[in-house]
Amino acid sequence: MSADFARAKWRKSSRSNTEQACVEVARASTAIGVRDSKNPNGGHIALDRAAFTDLLKHVKAGALDL
Template identity: 60%
Template sequence: MKTTDLLSAHWRKSSHSGGASGQCVEVAETAALIGVRDSKDPQAGHLTMDRAAFADLLVQVKGGALDL
């Protein structure tokens, strides 16, 4: 997977990210890849995964498996 595929991608933030906590992520997608990055520091880099891995991540997040 090439991370350069996401350099020109459109990054978007959830409409639920309007809270005062500032803990937001942005997501971008290409035909094969999903990228996730910190909206407060987009220049710091991003995580890249395929669609199946992203779907698994969403299941874990929504199920509370990753709550700290």
């Protein structure tokens, strides 16, 4: 998937805390990006809207808790 995040407005997730679990999301024309707010230059993953919705469903259900 080639989405351009160069001018994307990243925002911190309302579910992030101030310690370790900091996630930022941004919209591009064809995808949603997810990155670590503590390392914004470390890259991101890009998901299409269906995959992002599925990810959110799993996160909210606690399926990805460590």
